[in-house]
Amino acid sequence: MAFEEFRPLDEKSLVEYIKAVPSLSSKLENKFDDLTIKEVGDGNLNFVYIVVNSAGSFVIKQALPYVRSLGESWPMTKERSYFEARALKEHGRLNPEHVPEVYHVDHIMSLISMRYLEPPHIILRKGLVAGNEYPLLAEHISEYMARTLFFTSLLFRSTTEHKRDVAEFCGNVEMCRLTEQVVFSDPYKVSQYNRWTSPYLDHDAEAIREDNVLKLEVAELKSKFCERAQALIHGDLHTSSIMVTRESTQVIDSEFAFVGPMGYDIGAFLGNLILAFFAQDGLAREGNDRKAYKEWILKTIEDTWNLFHYKFIVLWDEHKESSGEAYLPGIYNNPEVQQLLQKTYMTDLFHDTLGFGAAKMIRRIVGVAHVEDFESIADASKRATCERRALELAKTLLKERRKFQSITEVISAIQKI
């Protein structure tokens, strides 16, 4: 422990800190003369330092006790750093290829050091705005989701293991409360934090606040988010929580982790891909109409769900004799009932995914936090047109999600708008 109590680090005190922590200074072979430190936190909640010298590198992420962009007026528990580290390590153990290695954790300082994801790694959302294709993205992220969700659910775990994690992650309540507010509540009411592309979407925002059916559906999803302890989820799996190259996919920023509904993670990812899709018309330029890119996004959406489904079922079949409490082999080991229950389970999960995905889309258009995909469209009228299409799809998905039988039908619905 380098410091006895929490203090926000700056580039100077960070060097002191590193010198005092052997696991960090040894990564740099204790050489501090050629050290470079860069603060790169573009998020709202943290300082993120990249530390590099000729011998090695790492990232230092320190949680601050408030939402950075809103200043100290929106306090945020810095204990989230503990849960981020806990989830990073657990998900990393299950997916070492898709989660950066954790080098050092300091709960008092609300600080984590982890692998520096060196260039050309960039935030996936920036890649989507730039129009880059990532041929392995669906393969990788479906692997990540299938493994994190399956192995931390009652399909694999005993009740004892499950309740231990449920209890521990109840401590991350402040982050859950933030999600409840900004995803499931604020967009459906008048809130000082809401914003949208005004005046173009004024009517659309109002229509959401007055749509009783939509509000009933979002209440049901909120209940699931608050009450259903299904798996240890990432809790914020949008396209800015993923760093990519053409060969690598790395999931970061798990400070919202808790034991919640699986569909919230899958929906976050797919919903944000759908936002990226609808932004493309606004990002098109002379000589690059983005038509082929839109097709790639749609294919990635389709592949992600289908690969997830496939991999999840493979894990289930492989581990059906495990200690998972949900479906004991003594009851469910005949092939017919096994198939029936997998179908029921995956159908429910698909509908949860569509609902949560839709809620995540809506909140990015009429809520507090917007996405670069749309924000990069300078022309407000053009941006509003893109956003309105995304809203339209999201409302359909949220209200009629139980009618969708396959991801192909979702793709068709996207294309129809």
Added chain:
Amino acid sequence: MAFEEFRPLDEKSLVEYIKAVPSLSSKLENKFDDLTIKEVGDGNLNFVYIVVNSAGSFVIKQALPYVRSLGESWPMTKERSYFEARALKEHGRLNPEHVPEVYHVDHIMSLISMRYLEPPHIILRKGLVAGNEYPLLAEHISEYMARTLFFTSLLFRSTTEHKRDVAEFCGNVEMCRLTEQVVFSDPYKVSQYNRWTSPYLDHDAEAIREDNVLKLEVAELKSKFCERAQALIHGDLHTSSIMVTRESTQVIDSEFAFVGPMGYDIGAFLGNLILAFFAQDGLAREGNDRKAYKEWILKTIEDTWNLFHYKFIVLWDEHKESSGEAYLPGIYNNPEVQQLLQKTYMTDLFHDTLGFGAAKMIRRIVGVAHVEDFESIADASKRATCERRALELAKTLLKERRKFQSITEVISAIQKI
């Protein structure tokens, strides 16, 4: 604290214990010459002593680290006593008229002292076997259920309060595991603990183990039991967890309490009343055909649900401006949406209630623990006939619960068998 470490008390050491605990000895005005102590635990899990002298009285309940009737071969955590006391106090705070007052709690000794429910209080199940009517039962138990479930749910509570209880009661995991096994698993597979009225019900028990649809439905209920943190439930609200007179209804034995699905409590009560109904034909004697009594049971089932529904909605309407996280007034305060969501919520709860009630019925006929209602029928063939009717109804309720629109339809289904 009278003793430094756990030891099972007997009638002699209990006196020593009481002498060493001022809150207990003062109840007896420190007089020990006219003391009577009677061990009355007819349950499986505990010693229960009634302590009375001329000055006062109380009950001492001590949890043992195994299931008493199965000896030390089925270990049971004695920490359940902590959760029993915790739930008794919380539910008692919400319903002082229907929960006995707690006088003293000793976690080391796994011991609770509470009000002695003096005669003519008897266990409700015994009253049902005897054919006694309790004109206030539906009124009282619906009040108890409406208040315990409403005030400990997100309809009234903030996420912070909710997750605090969820986390704490995750510690009662051993009791949840016991329920998972004996209610949701063992009856649907071959298990050394299962028993039934053999040979009459051999085929019925086998049919349950081979009914794929039934097993799918029970898996869904088990998931809800394991994953859905809806309210601080009693966890074992059958008719032996309730003591009654014509004027008084008292809920005891909350050692299975945790934050779980509301329908599990309501279903336990109603399911056990339905078992009592089907037992009556076997309990009929010359001169008492129990026909009128069966009508009273049906009326009590109907009244309990209807009164619960009414009281729950009244609480909801009264507290819709509370800090409950589920439906924020800023979103859901127009009468139309409020009515819609109450309807959806109560319909779901009704279907959960029927499902859990049915599961509780099935497990009492083909699982480890049977009920006195049927066990009192000495003629095995006659008993089997009663049990088979109850099984038939339970299977219908479990598989087709979503088709039932009202409790009246359930009553009709009971009458038709």
